[in-house]
Amino acid sequence: MTRATTFHLIDDDEVYLFITSKILEAISPNVKIQTFQDGELAINYFKGIEGNSSDFPDIILLDLNMPFLDGWGFLKELKTLYPGIEKRIKIYVVTSSDREDDLGLATEFNELSGYYVKPIKKDELETLFREIVDSNLESN
Amino acid sequence: MMNSRTIARFLLSYVPILIISIIWSNQQIQNQTDRVIEIEKTQLNNKTNLLQDYYTQVVAGVHFWSSMPINPKELDSAFINNAIEYLEVYDAYDQFRILDLNGVEVFRLDKDNNNKVNISTDLQDKSDRYYFQESKNLNDHEVYISKIDLNEEYGKVEYPHQPVFRTIAPIYDSDNNKIGSVVVNYKATKLLNALKSKSEHSKHTITDNFNNIILAPNADITFLNQKDSSLTESDIQYTSDLISLSKGTDTSVVKNNGIWLSKHNNLADDYNSKNSSADSITIVSPVQLTYMSFIPNATLNKFHEPIVEGRLVFLIFCFILLLTLIIINNKRVEAKVNHINQLRDSNIGLREASKQLENKHKKLEALNYQLTLKNGQLREFNYLISHNLKAPITSVTNLTEMLMESETVEEYQLLVPKLKKITDRVSELIEDMLQYVRILNSTQIETTQVDLNEVIDQSAELFLESIDNQDVKVIKELEEWNELEFSEHFMKSIIQNMISNSIKYRSTERESFIKFKSYTRGTKKILEISDNGIGIDLKKHGDQVFKLYKRFHRDISGKGLGLFLIKSQLEALSASITIDSKPNRGIKFTITFNTNPNDASYYIPFD
Numbered sequence: 001m002t003r004a005t006t007f008h009l010i011d012d013d014e015v016y017l018f019i020t021s022k023i024l025e026a027i028s029p030n031v032k033i034q035t036f037q038d039g040e041l042a043i044n045y046f047k048g049i050e051g052n053s054s055d056f057p058d059i060i061l062l063d064l065n066m067p068f069l070d071g072w073g074f075l076k077e078l079k080t081l082y083p084g085i086e087k088r089i090k091i092y093v094v095t096s097s098d099r100e101d102d103l104g105l106a107t108e109f110n111e112l113s114g115y116y117v118k119p120i121k122k123d124e125l126e127t128l129f130r131e132i133v134d135s136n137l138e139s140n
Numbered sequence: 141m142m143n144s145r146t147i148a149r150f151l152l153s154y155v156p157i158l159i160i161s162i163i164w165s166n167q168q169i170q171n172q173t174d175r176v177i178e179i180e181k182t183q184l185n186n187k188t189n190l191l192q193d194y195y196t197q198v199v200a201g202v203h204f205w206s207s208m209p210i211n212p213k214e215l216d217s218a219f220i221n222n223a224i225e226y227l228e229v230y231d232a233y234d235q236f237r238i239l240d241l242n243g244v245e246v247f248r249l250d251k252d253n254n255n256k257v258n259i260s261t262d263l264q265d266k267s268d269r270y271y272f273q274e275s276k277n278l279n280d281h282e283v284y285i286s287k288i289d290l291n292e293e294y295g296k297v298e299y300p301h302q303p304v305f306r307t308i309a310p311i312y313d314s315d316n317n318k319i320g321s322v323v324v325n326y327k328a329t330k331l332l333n334a335l336k337s338k339s340e341h342s343k344h345t346i347t348d349n350f351n352n353i354i355l356a357p358n359a360d361i362t363f364l365n366q367k368d369s370s371l372t373e374s375d376i377q378y379t380s381d382l383i384s385l386s387k388g389t390d391t392s393v394v395k396n397n398g399i400w401l402s403k404h405n406n407l408a409d410d411y412n413s414k415n416s417s418a419d420s421i422t423i424v425s426p427v428q429l430t431y432m433s434f435i436p437n438a439t440l441n442k443f444h445e446p447i448v449e450g451r452l453v454f455l456i457f458c459f460i461l462l463l464t465l466i467i468i469n470n471k472r473v474e475a476k477v478n479h480i481n482q483l484r485d486s487n488i489g490l491r492e493a494s495k496q497l498e499n500k501h502k503k504l505e506a507l508n509y510q511l512t513l514k515n516g517q518l519r520e521f522n523y524l525i526s527h528n529l530k531a532p533i534t535s536v537t538n539l540t541e542m543l544m545e546s547e548t549v550e551e552y553q554l555l556v557p558k559l560k561k562i563t564d565r566v567s568e569l570i571e572d573m574l575q576y577v578r579i580l581n582s583t584q585i586e587t588t589q590v591d592l593n594e595v596i597d598q599s600a601e602l603f604l605e606s607i608d609n610q611d612v613k614v615i616k617e618l619e620e621w622n623e624l625e626f627s628e629h630f631m632k633s634i635i636q637n638m639i640s641n642s643i644k645y646r647s648t649e650r651e652s653f654i655k656f657k658s659y660t661r662g663t664k665k666i667l668e669i670s671d672n673g674i675g676i677d678l679k680k681h682g683d684q685v686f687k688l689y690k691r692f693h694r695d696i697s698g699k700g701l702g703l704f705l706i707k708s709q710l711e712a713l714s715a716s717i718t719i720d721s722k723p724n725r726g727i728k729f730t731i732t733f734n735t736n737p738n739d740a741s742y743y744i745p746f747d
Contacts (some may be wrong), residue, residue: 013535018558096526098526
């Protein structure tokens with residue numbers, strides 16, 4: 001039995017979190033999903049695990065526009081919390097913003113593995129999921 | 141054209157010319173006068189020389205007769221014939237007489253009117269006559285010459301007037317005893333004629349030392365001592381002037397509209413000094429003559445006329461020349477001034493055009509700023525729509541798909557509330573958007589004089605509960621201004637939001653307040669709204685503060701609409717807002733109002 005692939009969904013849209021979780025569960029039963037309603041809650045989680053790598057997710061789907069701490073703020077804090085985190089977690093921006101300044105800012109973060117504009121489709125998620133599983137297999 | 145500066149310039153150049161030419165011409169006139177005087181002096185000298193020569197002959201003549209062997213008591217016929225002959229030949233001889241030692245005539249030749257010589261039988265005693273008295277002591281080689289006067293016969297002046305003078309020489313017998321004297325009368329008429337001025341410029345006068353005028357242009361005033369003539373008063377004055385003038389030394393005097401020149405001549409002294417050898421004749425004579433020459437001003441003026449005329453012509457020429465030059469120069473200066481004025485005018489025009497351009501540029505800048513602002517608001521709006529509307533719609537699509545695929549009631553019960561949540565959120569979003577769009581859309585917002593005092597008081601009433609509980613104290617410092625042109629609706633909304641925020645984010649650790657303070661910077665009215673609440677970390681959230689649905693405090697309810705609307709409302713009326721805050725140290729908003737809120741062209745971005 002392979003280890004379950006862990007997803008962190010960070011988004012202030014409650015319904016989006018529900019729907020995406022449902023889609024991911026439909027793709028594979030072997031997923032573990034954790035949701036956060038804003039960047040601050042998510043970063044509090046990472047502060048809480050105190051570097052325990054087993055508590056790191058495999059993948060983060062990060063919204064940009066959120067209250068209290070937005071996506072960019074989350075990335076900055078995560079970066080200072082865990083330098084080189086991109087080697088351990090694949091982080092994807094999933095946002096409704098197709099603004100150029102957001103896209104431009106995205107290229108400045110090496111920690112980002114990709115950028116999706118909402119709505120993210122089921123087959124996109126499937127591809128994403130498979131990539132993760134494959135890379136996990138290789139590393140094993 | 142002939143302004144005072146021109147006249148001054150003209151005078152400045154003309155007056156020196158005038159002065160110099162007058163000085164120069166006066167010098168010329170003086171020189172001319174001097175020359176005329178010099179000529180006259182020469183003439184006078186010539187006259188005295190002439191007289192000297194004349195008297196030399198006269199002396200020689202009388203001496204000749206006196207040196208003849210004469211016996212007054214017994215004159216031989218040869219001598220008489222000789223004398224008659226001489227008298228006939230020489231015009232100037234008038235009488236020939238021989239007097240004895242007592243002054244009695246012993247022989248006498250007269251000339252009648254036809255120049256015929258007669259031996260007079262009517263012999264007279266002349267012992268009383270002045271000429272006998274003055275000559276009776278004559279020695280050998282001495283000749284007496286009398287003054288010139290009118291001839292008298294038997295104590296009466298002979299008529300027609302006959303100016304004469306007498307020469308007398310002593311005669312001696314063979315034993316060298318003085319036995320009498322020879323008296324020769326000379327007619328002075330010819331001599332006087334010769335002495336008259338030959339020059340047309342001057343008039344000559346001769347006076348003697350007996351206050352007699354011997355020669356004058358006006359014959360009436362001559363020999364007044366002997367004449368019984370009646371003179372006019374001016375003649376008398378003139379005569380006395382003449383006499384007084386003649387007393388002076390050789391000189392030239394300006395008097396009676398002319399120049400008087402005088403030269404004194406002592407007959408005897410002059411002659412004797414020239415003939416001083418042992419055997420030469422000595423003249424004895426009391427006579428001193430004064431030659432006077434009068435050059436009238438009219439004559440002098442005639443000499444000066446060319447100079448004066450020349451000067452006048454020169455001055456007129458200079459006048460015209462200078463005037464022409466100055467007028468030409470003036471025209472040139474005028475042209476230059478016109479040119480400069482034109483340049484200045486065009487310069488002013490250019491400056492005005494430039495100013496207009498600048499104004500237009502400023503208006504364009506302001507417009508551009510407004511457009512940029514609007515553009516930003518539109519982009520913001522677009523973003524808000526896409527972010528806040530797209531997501532729910534996508535979710536609705538996904539949820540409906542799920543619903544269609546769902547098979548169990550449980551699934552329905554799970555999914556339908558999600559749909560409800562989305563629709564609630566969307567309707568709320570639309571509500572918020574409408575508020576925003578209403579602000580964006582209003583091109584001409586109704587503005588009035590808003591009383592800030594009143595708005596703050598009214599707004600505070602809405603939160604009476606909190607304020608009464610001393611949760612937040614409202615402080616007003618509106619001394620500098622409390623009225624401004626603005627939308628009352630917007631102002632109320634802004635103030636309410638501000639008070640609401642200050643209550644919401646007050647600190648529990650201290651007594652809270654919200655303070656409204658008005659002041660001006662330059663021409664702009666500024667409203668400062670500050671509190672001592674929990675503040676905000678601008679390092680974290682600085683660029684997010686005025687954005688929609690941004691919340692920074694998890695434990696305090698709020699949806700992040702207030703500041704977004706405040707900023708939109710302010711920007712719609714050309715006002716701007718800035719924020720300053722530190723966590724737990726309160727917050728300070730600074731609102732800068734525009735003078736004319738609806739005119740974008742007045743808007744200069746606040747930096």
